[in-house]
Amino acid sequence: MPITVDIDVMMARRKMSVGELAERVGITPANLAVLKNGRAKAVRFTTLEALCEVLECQPGDLLRWALGDTEPDPGPDTDSAVEPADAAAGPAAEAQA
Secondary structure (H helix, E strand, O other), X not given: OOEEEOHHHHHHHOOOOHHHHHHHHOOOHHHHHHHHOOOOOOOOHHHHHHHHHHHOOOHHHXXXXXXXXXXXXXXXXXXXXXXXXXXXXXXXXXXXX
């Protein structure tokens, strides 16, 4: 999973248990565990906001993008470069933008 959840790191820094954090955020310990262990498919902004408020941190302290074992995208192939659609359309496309 390219998004890594670091809630456990912030909990350790704040010396806070799962039960205490769940209670203060207003979610069940089971749902917090799902989020904390990276098994959640989504997180509500209200939940993220509450986590940040309780843990006194920024969203980036809790969530980060990590490539993991995948190789980085090499980018466009220079041998078959394609002109962007707007550039090919000419001044008319720029006037609409």
